[in-house]
Amino acid sequence: MAPSPPTPSPFFDPGTHSAPNSLGIIQLRRDHLIPTVLSSTADADYKEGKVENTRFGSFPHSTLIKQPWGSQVLASVVDTGSRSSKSKKRKRGPTEEGRDAPVPESSEVRGDVVKAETASSGFAHLIPPSPETWTLCLPHRTQVVYTPDYSYILQRLRVRPGDHIIEAGAGSGSFTHAAVRAIFNGYPSGEYQPNDLNGTDYGIEPDSAERQKGFKQYGGVYSFEYHAPRAKQLETEIEEHGLSALVTVTNRDVYQDGFCLPSDGRNDQGPNANAIFLDLPAPWLALKHLARSPPSAAVLKSVTASSDPSTPDAEASVMPQLATEVFRSPLNPNKPVHICTFSPCIEQVTKTVSAMRSLGWLEIDMVEIMSKRLEVRRERIGLQEEGLRNANPNAATVVEAVQRLRDVEERAKVFHGLQKEKQEEVMRRAEAKKRGEQLLANTAEGEERTRAKFEGLPPSKLDRLERAKKDLQIRELFKEGRLVHRTEPELKTHTSYLVFATLPREWNEADEETARKRWG
Known part of the structure; x- marks a missing residue:
C-alpha cells in the first residue's frame, strides 16, 4: 500500500x-x-x-x-x-501570609x-x-548562494520537475530550497508511471526488475554536508519546512565516500542524478565518484597529478578503494548529466577543468555572475514640491532661487515694519500712562491694517503647504519629473566562478537499434 x-x-x-x-x-x-x-x-x-x-x-x-x-x-x-520568568515578581494573595498566591488571569x-x-x-x-525570501533571512552558517546565482545555475543545469539533483556542500541550505522547488512535481508514492520524467528521451522504459523495485518518477534533492552540526541543522530545517519527503541530507565526506546512498529498498540505484552542483573547496577531488563506470588507474593518476599537491594521501587512499570495491554510479544511466562547480578562486577552476577533461566531461564552460539591482524612479526637483514625499523641495534653477529670496525679503520687510509699529504703540501707551491718560485699544482696526499690508505679498510657507496639498489631488506625479535609475551600492551575490560541463550518456549497439526502430 x-x-x-x-x-x-x-x-x-x-x-x-x-x-x-x-x-x-x-x-x-x-x-x-x-x-x-x-x-x-x-x-x-x-x-x-x-x-x-x-x-x-x-x-x-x-x-x-x-x-x-x-x-x-x-x-x-x-x-x-x-520578559524573563525568573525576574517576575510574584504577587501575594490577601488571605495568605508568607506564601505566594496565584494571580488571577486577565x-x-x-x-x-x-x-x-x-x-x-x-x-x-x-x-x-x-526560496527567495528564505535566502534573505536564513541563519547564516556558511556563505550563501544568492538568488542571481542559483537561478542561473538551475537554468544551465536544465533542472525540471521530476529530476534528481546532487548537492555537495549544503552549508546554510539556500540552494537546497531553490532546487527542491525546481524538481517538485508531487510527493513520492512508490508507484511506477510509464510517462516518467526520469525515463530516457529515446523511449526506453525500465525493465521488469526496475518496476518491482519501484522506479523513481518523482523529483529529489540529495544534499551532502561534511560538517556534522551543519548537516544536523539543515535536516531540522528541512523537517520543519515540510520538505523531508523530497530532500535527503547526508553527513559525509564526498571526497572519500562518494555520493551513493546505502541500499534500503528505495535507493538501490543511488541518487540516479542528472544534475550536480558542487560547492566544495576542492571539487576536482569529488569528480572521480561522478562517473558511469570506474575510472582507470591512468585516469586517476592524471587527476591526482593535476590536483593539489598538499592532498596526496587522500588520493592514494581512494585509488585502491575504487579498484577493490564494486563501483556504483550515482548518475542517471539513461540521460546526459549536467554539472556546475562553484569556486571563488581561478586556481580552483584550473584544477577542476583539468580533472573534468581527464574524466570525459564535455562542453566545459566558465561563467562569472556580477548582479546588480537597479532602482528606477522619477526625480522631481523644485520649490513646488515643498511638503511632498519622495521629492527634492529645492530650487531647480537660479531664477527660481532668486525669486524665492525676493519673496522672503519682501515679507520680512513688511513683518519688521509691523513689529516696529507695535513697539511704538507700546511706548506711546507707556508715556500716556505716566501722564495719567488712558488710550482705548482698537483691536479690529489693527488687525485690518495688518491684513491690508500683507495683501498682494507672496504666500507664506503655511499657505504654500496647503496649496501643495490641494494641487496634489489633481497632479499626475507619475508623469512629472525626470526618469532616473541608480544601482544598489552593494552586490548581494558572490564574486565566484561557475564551471559548467556535460557528461553524455553511454550508448551501445542495443540503444542504437532501439532508437532506430522507434525513430526510423
Missing part, C-alpha cells in the same frame, strides 16, 4: 492565510526579513504568547496567525521589561494567551515563505 502524501510544504502551497506551526516571514523593510514558525501556544516569558521583538515594535504570534498573506500587521504593546484571555493591545505606531508585513 502506497504511503499517504505528507502535508504540503508552505514553500509549495502556503494557502491564502497563515496557519499555526507553519513558517512565516515578517518583512520589516525590503531586505530586512525575519523568519519564524508561528505558534499559538502560551509562552513562559510573555502573557501574549510567543512574541517577535523588532526595531519597529513587538509582534505577538496571536496577531500573525490566520492573517491573509501580504497583510500589514500593526505592532502591539508588550511588556518586554519582564479577562481578555483566549485559552492561555492574553489578547495583545495594538500599539500607537509600528507595523510589518506578513509574507509566505519562498
Whole structure:
C-alpha cells in the first residue's frame, strides 16, 4: 500500500492565510526579513504568547496567525521589561501570609494567551515563505548562494520537475530550497508511471526488475554536508519546512565516500542524478565518484597529478578503494548529466577543468555572475514640491532661487515694519500712562491694517503647504519629473566562478537499434 502524501510544504502551497506551526516571514523593510514558525501556544516569558521583538515594535504570534498573506500587521504593546520568568515578581494573595498566591488571569484571555493591545505606531508585513525570501533571512552558517546565482545555475543545469539533483556542500541550505522547488512535481508514492520524467528521451522504459523495485518518477534533492552540526541543522530545517519527503541530507565526506546512498529498498540505484552542483573547496577531488563506470588507474593518476599537491594521501587512499570495491554510479544511466562547480578562486577552476577533461566531461564552460539591482524612479526637483514625499523641495534653477529670496525679503520687510509699529504703540501707551491718560485699544482696526499690508505679498510657507496639498489631488506625479535609475551600492551575490560541463550518456549497439526502430 502506497504511503499517504505528507502535508504540503508552505514553500509549495502556503494557502491564502497563515496557519499555526507553519513558517512565516515578517518583512520589516525590503531586505530586512525575519523568519519564524508561528505558534499559538502560551509562552513562559510573555502573557501574549510567543512574541517577535523588532526595531519597529513587538509582534505577538496571536496577531500573525490566520492573517491573509501580504497583510500589514500593526505592532502591539508588550511588556518586554519582564520578559524573563525568573525576574517576575510574584504577587501575594490577601488571605495568605508568607506564601505566594496565584494571580488571577486577565479577562481578555483566549485559552492561555492574553489578547495583545495594538500599539500607537509600528507595523510589518506578513509574507509566505519562498526560496527567495528564505535566502534573505536564513541563519547564516556558511556563505550563501544568492538568488542571481542559483537561478542561473538551475537554468544551465536544465533542472525540471521530476529530476534528481546532487548537492555537495549544503552549508546554510539556500540552494537546497531553490532546487527542491525546481524538481517538485508531487510527493513520492512508490508507484511506477510509464510517462516518467526520469525515463530516457529515446523511449526506453525500465525493465521488469526496475518496476518491482519501484522506479523513481518523482523529483529529489540529495544534499551532502561534511560538517556534522551543519548537516544536523539543515535536516531540522528541512523537517520543519515540510520538505523531508523530497530532500535527503547526508553527513559525509564526498571526497572519500562518494555520493551513493546505502541500499534500503528505495535507493538501490543511488541518487540516479542528472544534475550536480558542487560547492566544495576542492571539487576536482569529488569528480572521480561522478562517473558511469570506474575510472582507470591512468585516469586517476592524471587527476591526482593535476590536483593539489598538499592532498596526496587522500588520493592514494581512494585509488585502491575504487579498484577493490564494486563501483556504483550515482548518475542517471539513461540521460546526459549536467554539472556546475562553484569556486571563488581561478586556481580552483584550473584544477577542476583539468580533472573534468581527464574524466570525459564535455562542453566545459566558465561563467562569472556580477548582479546588480537597479532602482528606477522619477526625480522631481523644485520649490513646488515643498511638503511632498519622495521629492527634492529645492530650487531647480537660479531664477527660481532668486525669486524665492525676493519673496522672503519682501515679507520680512513688511513683518519688521509691523513689529516696529507695535513697539511704538507700546511706548506711546507707556508715556500716556505716566501722564495719567488712558488710550482705548482698537483691536479690529489693527488687525485690518495688518491684513491690508500683507495683501498682494507672496504666500507664506503655511499657505504654500496647503496649496501643495490641494494641487496634489489633481497632479499626475507619475508623469512629472525626470526618469532616473541608480544601482544598489552593494552586490548581494558572490564574486565566484561557475564551471559548467556535460557528461553524455553511454550508448551501445542495443540503444542504437532501439532508437532506430522507434525513430526510423
